[in-house]
Amino acid sequence: MTVPTAPTAPTAPTAPTASPAATAGPAGARETPEAVFDAAVAADERIEPRDWMPEAYRASLVRQIAQHAHSEIIGMQPEANWITRAPSLRRKAILMAKVQDEAGHGLYLYSAAETLGVSRDELLDKLHTGRQKYSSIFNYPTLTWADVGAIGWLVDGAAITNQVPLCRCSYGPYARAMVRICKEESFHQRQGYEALLALSRGTPEQHAMAQDAVDRWWWPSLMMFGPPDDESSHSAQSMAWKIKRHSNDELRRRFVDICVPQAEALGLTLPDPELRWNEERGHYDFGAIDWAEFREVLKGDGPCNEQRITQRRRAHEDGAWVREAAAAHAAKHGEATR
Ligand code: BYC
Numbered sequence: 001m002t003v004p005t006a007p008t009a010p011t012a013p014t015a016p017t018a019s020p021a022a023t024a025g026p027a028g029a030r031e032t033p034e035a036v037f038d039a040a041v042a043a044d045e046r047i048e049p050r051d052w053m054p055e056a057y058r059a060s061l062v063r064q065i066a067q068h069a070h071s072e073i074i075g076m077q078p079e080a081n082w083i084t085r086a087p088s089l090r091r092k093a094i095l096m097a098k099v100q101d102e103a104g105h106g107l108y109l110y111s112a113a114e115t116l117g118v119s120r121d122e123l124l125d126k127l128h129t130g131r132q133k134y135s136s137i138f139n140y141p142t143l144t145w146a147d148v149g150a151i152g153w154l155v156d157g158a159a160i161t162n163q164v165p166l167c168r169c170s171y172g173p174y175a176r177a178m179v180r181i182c183k184e185e186s187f188h189q190r191q192g193y194e195a196l197l198a199l200s201r202g203t204p205e206q207h208a209m210a211q212d213a214v215d216r217w218w219w220p221s222l223m224m225f226g227p228p229d230d231e232s233s234h235s236a237q238s239m240a241w242k243i244k245r246h247s248n249d250e251l252r253r254r255f256v257d258i259c260v261p262q263a264e265a266l267g268l269t270l271p272d273p274e275l276r277w278n279e280e281r282g283h284y285d286f287g288a289i290d291w292a293e294f295r296e297v298l299k300g301d302g303p304c305n306e307q308r309i310t311q312r313r314r315a316h317e318d319g320a321w322v323r324e325a326a327a328a329h330a331a332k333h334g335e336a337t338r
Contacts, residue, residue, distance in 0.1 A: 041242055046172035049115040057241055060234065061171050062116050062123075063132070064243065069109035070127045070134035074308050076102045078142040079151060087145060094191050095148060101184045108177040115173045128313050136294060137224050139302030146199050146206075146213035152192015153266075154214070154221040154259070160185045161255040162225060165245035174243075193262065200267045207267070214263070215271045222286075223294045225252040231291075256284050 031039075033052035040047060047053055076099050083099065086092035110120045126132040137155055142148065163182050169175040199210035226232055226248040238244040246254075256275075263270050274287035296302060 041170050044242070046175065047170050048172045058116050060238060060241070061174065061243060062113055062118050064238070065109055065113040065174055066123045066126065067133050067135070069106050069113060069123065070132060071138065072102050072106040072109060074134045074138045074312060077308055077311055078138055078140070079148055081142050082145060082148050085145065091195065098188050098191065101188065105181045105184070108181060112173040112177045124316060128309070128316065130300065130309070133298065135224055136297040136302065137220050138308060139297050139304045140216070140220050141304050144209050144213060146196065146209040147217070149192045149195035149199060149210065150213035150217040152188050153196055153262070154217050155224070156185050156188040156192060157259065158221045158224045158255050160189055161258065162251050168245055170242035193266070196268070197266055211268055214268050218271050219289060222252055222255070222289055225255065227291065227294070253283050256286050260284050
């Protein structure tokens with residue numbers, strides 16, 4: 001049986017950049033920077049760091065990119081929990097590579113945010129003091145080895161569905177970072193699927209372990225796409241600016257449609273008795289999401305919120321000497337080459 005294909009990342013679009021503060025319009029009339037920005041967005045051109053941009057556009061990008069970067073580095077924790085207990089050398093090597101990839105994604109994204117005039121230190125401080133969010137999904141525990149497979153299949157699968165359109169985001173540095181991230185996420189999704197398939201086809205105990213993991217990760221994965229469209233405060237503006245290309249509900253529907261046949265191929269059941277194909281809509285109908293649970297997790301009251309942020313602060317403190325050593329080395333190197 002072939003492993004169902006994960007959505008693949010498109011190659012990097014090569015749209016021209018928005019012209020910096022061009023002032024002459026077609027009839028020679030002077031154009032405001034805002035008009036130049038609006039025209040670039042309308043023409044699907046890229047906005048680059050030195051281009052004029054509305055302050056609200058900049059702030060919204062910082063908010064989204066920072067939340068995204070924080071999710072990548074906090075997301076290392078639930079999976080790292082299983083590195084020392086991976087069932088074979090092969091599984092351990094794959095998992096270590098995956099967790100390292102997530103750190104890399106964090107780095108690309110913090111770098112993209114820095115092009116908007118914020119520093120990484122400032123963003124990390126906001127994460128550590130609860131002033132910026134990270135994805136709700138990482139506040140759930142990884143109780144068994146099968147959770148590593150379920151995260152790869154469902155969490156990385158949801159991430160790809162959400163992030164492939166971000167490769168076409170109007171802000172150049174974010175869009176370009178997403179191209180590479182999506183390629184790596186596709187590999188992560190495949191490894192999760194393959195690990196779950198091995199369990200599903202294993203002993204009855206292994207099959208039950210895979211099913212239990214899917215039962216626990218399915219609904220939180222659907223919450224990753226954010227609140228329903230009528231409660232999404234940022235969607236309309238972000239879509240007008242072409243930061244987001246699709247609404248939260250649209251991407252969630254797309255993800256469900258992708259997962260149903262994959263679950264069938266895995267021999268596992270998605271924990272939703274209301275899941276059925278709707279011929280008229282051309283999509284699967286699915287049951288109601290527990291938005292009260294989502295709000296609790298966002299408020300900080302999910303099963304692992306406290307553990308995740310405590311561990312993150314500790315890792316940051318433990319890494320202080322590395323940052324100091326790197327800064328000292330850079331200063332010395334700078335002096336030597338002056
Ligand atoms: N969790 O108006 P809305 C990964 C917040 S990394 C927490 O719809 P927007 C991976 C939202 O921020 C996965 N908070 O917002 C890593 C906003 O709050 P603020 C992360 C959420 O921005 C390692 C408020 O709710 N992916 O996959 O239009 C290993 C209202 O929401 C969540 C990204 O970050 C949530 N689930 O849409 C494996 C992708 N949902 O800021 C895998 C980039 C919403 O007003 N981000 N909120 O305080 C996005 O695409 C969009 O920001 C979202 C939300 C779709 C997430």
